[in-house]
Amino acid sequence: MTSGGRAIETSIFTEMTELARRTGAINLGQGIPELAGPPALLREVAAAVQAGENQYPPAYGLPALREAIAAHQLRRYGLGYAADGEVLVTTGATEALAAAVLALTGPGDEILTFDPCYDAYPAGARLSGATLTAVPLTPDPDGGRFALDATALRAAVTPRTRLLLFNSPHNPTGKVFTPDELDTIAALCRDNDLIAVTDEVYEHLVYDDGARHLPLAALPGMRERTLTISSAGKTFNVTGWKVGWACGPAHLVAAVTSVKQFLTYASGTPYQAALARALDGVEEWAAGLRGTLRAHRALLGEGLAAAGLRPYRAEAGYFLQADIRPWGYTDGMRFCRELPERAGVVAIPTVAFRAAPGGAGTPAWLARFSFCKRPEALREAAARLSAAAPAGPPRPTA
Numbered sequence: 489m490t491s492g493g494r495a496i497e498t499s500i501f502t503e504m505t506e507l508a509r510r511t512g513a514i515n516l517g518q519g520i521p522e523l524a525g526p527p528a529l530l531r532e533v534a535a536a537v538q539a540g541e542n543q544y545p546p547a548y549g550l551p552a553l554r555e556a557i558a559a560h561q562l563r564r565y566g567l568g569y570a571a572d573g574e575v576l577v578t579t580g581a582t583e584a585l586a587a588a589v590l591a592l593t594g595p596g597d598e599i600l601t602f603d604p605c606y607d608a609y610p611a612g613a614r615l616s617g618a619t620l621t622a623v624p625l626t627p628d629p630d631g632g633r634f635a636l637d638a639t640a641l642r643a644a645v646t647p648r649t650r651l652l653l654f655n656s657p658h659n660p661t662g663k664v665f666t667p668d669e670l671d672t673i674a675a676l677c678r679d680n681d682l683i684a685v686t687d688e689v690y691e692h693l694v695y696d697d698g699a700r701h702l703p704l705a706a707l708p709g710m711r712e713r714t715l716t717i718s719s720a721g722k723t724f725n726v727t728g729w730k731v732g733w734a735c736g737p738a739h740l741v742a743a744v745t746s747v748k749q750f751l752t753y754a755s756g757t758p759y760q761a762a763l764a765r766a767l768d769g770v771e772e773w774a775a776g777l778r779g780t781l782r783a784h785r786a787l788l789g790e791g792l793a794a795a796g797l798r799p800y801r802a803e804a805g806y807f808l809q810a811d812i813r814p815w816g817y818t819d820g821m822r823f824c825r826e827l828p829e830r831a832g833v834v835a836i837p838t839v840a841f842r843a844a845p846g847g848a849g850t851p852a853w854l855a856r857f858s859f860c861k862r863p864e865a866l867r868e869a870a871a872r873l874s875a876a877a878p879a880g881p882p883r884p885t886a
Contacts, residue, residue, distance in 0.1 A: 541757050556763070674704060
């Protein structure tokens with residue numbers, strides 16, 4: 489459909505959620521956690537509401553939350569930001585991303601990202617009038633992980649490239665970029681005078697032993713050209729609160745604020761108040777959550793493999809990618825549209841995360857499954873998939 493002459497597409501998430509509702513399927517499509525938030529945090533927000541903290545906060549966010557965010561960045565990553573002027577509270581990370589793209593790019597500019605990518609990135613580029621150029625992340629043939637093609641990344645830069653939109657840990661692949669890959673990305677930004685906007689909402693959900701999230705801004709020469717975006721939703725299992733933030737040099741934060749003030753202006757006062765008191769204890773909470781999600785990742789991965797699908801390793805985040813070709817499918821969209829009726833499970837076709845529809849960046853034979861669900865839901869989904877799996881050798885399905 490159209491609105492004001494500009495096309496608005498129905499989201500694949502809307503379509504698949506409706507399929508789940510209509511068929512009674514288990515919805516492993518969206519990253520909506522079925523896990524509880526910290527009890528103390530939930531009590532804090534109730535207390536904030538009762539205490540009357542229900543009116544507009546300052547446009548930049550409550551001072552206490554901005555101070556807590558700045559302290560978190562310094563404590564965890566050694567990144568120093570001034571709470572006044574270099575930290576902005578937003579209505580979720582998605583608003584921060586949209587405001588950043590609108591503030592920092594316009595018609596004729598090019599934005600560089602990776603394919604597949606979160607679906608808000610192409611939407612933001614269309615709204616700003618910029619061109620989104622995506623460099624494919626390549627799945628290795630053994631199904632282990634997705635790799636950066638440094639040569640393709642360098643070749644994608646043109647004189648019009650202004651901004652790198654970088655998601656790490658990466659959704660939808662679950663990839664954690666290696667130190668060498670991060671060095672390559674940072675060098676590209678420095679050599680071409682690019683601004684980096686980094687989407688780091690899964691920063692606390694890195695699972696493998698010894699692995700740790702490293703912000704791009706922490707690399708040499710990157711703090712002054714990077715806007716770092718994150719949020720509370722994934723870390724505390726409170727995605728409906730929609731409290732995010734952006735940290736960066738004052739001139740970038742001011743530019744984003746100039747747009748953000750005409751999107752929501754400000755929101756979520758009691759949530760901001762509660763989170764200001766919770767961020768100091770995030771490390772202990774996140775360690776427990778990682779342990780839970782690591783077990784859920786194993787549960788879903790084993791279930792997908794038992795059903796004959798080939799899961800890729802998720803190093804971080806909420807999602808597993810699976811190769812659907814053993815079921816005879818080469819078209820992920822068709823697979824996901826038929827799966828609710830066939831198996832009573834909903835997944836998302838990974839091609840929905842292609843930066844450009846019809847582009848070659850994302851294999852059509854991948855589907856994304858979420859493991860941030862109750863263990864009984866994951867076990868039931870695995871049982872349903874196994875029951876629906878093809879009995880004999882797969883026949884390719886277009």
